[in-house]
Amino acid sequence: MSDLLSVRNLKAGFLAGGRVLTAVDGVSFAVAPGETFALLGESGCGKSATALALLRLLPNAGRIQGGEVWLEGEEILALPEAAMRDRRGSAAAMIFQEPATSLNPVLTIGRQIGESLERHRGMKGEAARREALALLTAVGIADPERRLEEYPFQLSGGMKQRAMIAIALAGEPRLLIADEPTTALDVTIQAQILDLLARLQAERAMGMLLITHDLGVVARSAHRVGVMYAGEIVETAPRQEFFTSPRHPYTQKLFAALPDLGQRGAQLATIPGQVPGLAAMPAGCRFAPRCPVAMDRCRLESPGWTELEAGHQVRCHWVAQQLPGGEQRLPDLPAAPPTAAAAADAARENLLAVGELKVHFPIRKGLFKRTVGHVKAVDGVSLELQRGRTLALVGESGCGKTTAGKAVLRLLPASGSVRLDGRELLALPERELKPLRRRMQMVFQDPFASLNPRLTVGEIIEEGMTALRVAASRDERRAALAALLESVGLPAEALGRYPHEFSGGQRQRIAIARALAVQPELLVCDEPTSALDVSVQAQILNLLRRLQEELGLAYLFITHNFAVVEYLAHDVAVMYLGRIVEQGPVQQVLAAPCHPYTRALLSAVPEPRLAGQREMVRLPGETPSPARPPQGCHFHPRCAQASERCRQEYPAPSTQAGGVVVRCHLYPAD
Template identity: 60%
Template sequence: MTASTGNAIPQPESPDRSPVAPLLDVSGLRVHIGARERPVRPVDGVGFSIGAGETFALLGESGCGKSMTALALLRLLPDAGQIVAGEVRFAGDDLLARTEADMREVRGGKIAMIFQEPSTSLNPVMTVMTQIGEVLARHRGLRGAAARDEARRLLDAVGIPDAERRLDDYPFQFSGGMKQRVMIAMALAGEPELLIADEPTTALDVTIQAQVLDLLASLQAERGMGMLLITHDLGVVARMAQRIGVMYAGELVETGARDDFFRAPLHPYSRKLFAALPTDAQRGRPLAALGGHVPRLDQAFTGCRFAGRCPDVFGRCHDEAPAWHVVGAQAVRCHLYAGTQRAAEPVKAAEGTILPQPPSQAVAPLLDVRDLQVHFPVRKGLLRREVARVRAVDGVSLTLAPGRTLALVGESGCGKTTAGKAILQLVTPTGGEVYLDGTPLAGLSQAALRELRRDFQMVFQDPFASLNPRMRVGEIIEEGLLALGVEPDPLKRAGRIDTLLARVGLTPDMKLRYPHEFSGGQRQRIAIARALAVQPKLIVCDEPTSALDVSVQAQILNLMRELQAEFELAYLFITHNIGVVSWMADDVAVMYLGRIVEQGPVAKVLEAPAHPYTRALLAAVPDIARETAVNVGDAGGRARTTAAGDLPSPLAPPSGCHFHPRCERATDICRAQYPAQTDLRGGRSVRCHWPL
């Protein structure tokens, strides 16, 4: 492969175009937001095309302009935003020249959009039928019985059971995965030719994500729709896209076909995104985290926008904006490919310092949980009598040694977070025992429990929601020290806060700021500093990286491993990200409907899962090698058999093995009897009548 020299003046868009006649053709698109003197430029010369039946994935970190590009295409910009240059042509029609009245016919009819968060996109006071009916009436003229029949057909098509009854339900009566399916049904109601999907699976666990992605792929093939997929998940890109555009700081920096991109990404930014992925190959070594942040977009750039974070930067990068260069079938905006014969190179496994090995599991456990139960009563009637119980946690047993990480994995709603809170006595257990360093926590008085609280802390999933918005960062960290009487001296307390902020990668002067002044990754660092302030022995981490980009996730994971080695911390890591589990955890426990169905050393469980549910979880994870047919021999040959349907309600769990309604191997004994624990070699155990 050879590189072209390119022009001295950077091109406003990528030379890579759809190989078929474009359905959507975007050229030189520029968006400004705010004051004319110093506007924010979230989209700054973006160009690409999408053909009918083709998926184009827009990839990049939060803040790089992906979602703003999508909103600009539909002219749904915020009040202070405006399109200042460029063309957007749909089926040859210039959308930027249309009136607002004309655009209402395009939105939902010709181009539909699935937004990132269905909970905020669906109207909470309108039934599903009313919301789908609005689209049907506007774009297809259907009303009354005809509209209801079509709405029911749409819900059937997206896999919602008992669609006729669910039409009259409100959004709050649906699970996260179901709400996302309702959004898809609404988007398809107008029979669009182009679908824009903005992070459609970010908030979903792996099994529901797999179902939604399979649904989108089948509907696209059936209808021949074009699709613009916006995401930062490389696995989802590998699963769905034919072509890819990598976006950074308002502009595209690389485009190309999916297989070429995954075989050998060109731009240093693209390569850093790959290197930051937690994988089996990187286990035992620090992740190649991408330092720094996306630059402010209200400035005038003179050189390459990635220069401040690039490992290959040289003098020209700071002084001259790079032009587009073609390398084989790919295109890249980078000076490294100017006037050279530089070829694309595969991304190699990360190299670096070997991380310290965790203590042996044979060490006396710090945490010992025995048959933990958390049941929530359901009360009805005037006398509020108990009529049923939600068995959120129904007999969980696990152990965790000092300095080790135990991952608790499973679908949303399986009881992971409730178990974590019950272990810390933030939720009162219904039954069972919890021992911390040999001391039983159940039944302790509030005063006795307060004395032990400094030994165990929690890092929550959403750092913004768990940090008091009215308190400065220094006050937030100091609050725990004061409450638990850890450091009575004010000067020493202030010194400890400064040390903690520096240790988690922040500066001491940041203690005077409020939480809203920080990025998501920085807020998670603050939450970790708050947990560390009282010098705990155990930290329960509830999905601490689920809302973070892959680059920020790598920084947080590296930090947690460093702190674990330094302070001999034990982590109970609650997550549904199997990639993070494989890199971070020493042991794993798989939870289904309130019970542990399989547990053991992480390498053994992930390499050869014994329970059908564990196998279904692993099969649901988008695998880059499997999806792109690159290094097929290393993909393990695992069949893509995911769990059908949704998690049953813990209010009325199925008889026998709780997983049998979704299990292909279920027999009569599975329907009648819950399986006993079977101990396997290598410290593993499984609850299954027919372990694999």
């Protein structure tokens, strides 16, 4: 079978300071019809730049320096731009990483699909509308007639991603480039998107270039895999061989950085340093400065390709000099022994006790903005958290996790009870609450958005210390700042730099340092590892675990990443539509989930080891609106085991083996 896409020695870069810095350096691969080729690697490795170069969509500073790109037997880098516009969307289309910024906010979804239909298929008017409805139906959007007239801000994250796929499919492309199509989506929505792409690919015999840093997504979707590092592909293999026998030291390190329950109490393997900048590419092998088995030859000479098995190739001097057919594995990090603090968990008293917490936002309509209803974002949540322990709050987007975390810190108005070390917070006036803010802080999901771009790192961290009167003199604060940066693994000179000068993982460390600056006892961590590479995620998790052991911090950890929950959390609470449906010790809940929703969430997690793939429980539709929650059990419209009682009556709590509390009519109430 001839290749649909053939990339040969592609080189591309960006103009900076009068010279072109190479970001994609000699990349070659091919994609056959109906095949998915996954391009895997850390942020900054050149994956997205490769995709943009293929379609000649690089920004103004981008330059294609050489190579060939053959699409359906035609060399498209040599085409004039007018001809290239005809190929984009028809021969090849792209799903961009962030649909919220890729969709036009001032055009309806129907108008945006219609533009592609008119450009590539000459369809207008009623014919275009019918085809747009068919596309929205094909990508699984309910009520497509209504959604066609809506704007992107009216759609959830999953629906925006589906709309982006519909726009990409409007031109009936033979090649689909999907750039991180599931980044930061819930596991259930991620599973739906991956299933959708697989179905559409099978129906249309499309080739797909899948760009991702998620090994679970690769295990679930790819036929072949290419690992990219610092602008070069360093390993290619069929999926089975890739997951059973990864050979390049970089690939093995990526696998070693994955957290799971078996590594609790142990230090996750990390890759020291970070991907080199475009202006500072090392000579020889580009991974050598971070490689534990690098030799002198690695630092001087760039490795060529070594063929291991059919279709499995690697660029590595260390692998090449090993015995043919031997399996090389890097030495594992020794497991850290459990700490004394962890052994004493059971005897601890509650630091945080939340009872029947409610956050209801009014819905106002009409000229006089009368309240006509409420959005019940958090609707009766009760939690307990002890010192030195981690409680994970998990669930789909829109279930109220972040709202609950902010309400606990009095960042949102709420009713119910929030007691910090026995003291009620919700009834306190602001002047009495301010001293308590030293004891509880938040690490926000997006560190770039939560760090003031106009302030240096030192000013950002010192701001909270000054407001809450931590350290009397400026000299004391400056000494504390340097110690804080050292504790989160950053050099002292970072104090004078600005947030944009740091990588995503470094910015998250800065956000953690800012929260720690006022010496808190409780940290609310809102998706602190969301969208981070596995290697950077491992660094942040190691840091959080170490800080908890040394400082006795309690974490309310908001996440949808169950691998992180398995590794870091002691207890877990599963949230659905503003309410807790199951909670208990993490080992018990994850090993034997009771609630159908918990089982569905766990089954949707893509397992980054082929042998561990679970049978998936598919949830129909999306989470209902908290403004109109269903009568009875809120989950019953999506539950395959729902009974008539579920439709009429909300279940009372039931205590199961191991201290797990579940709200489900399948389990008799206490």
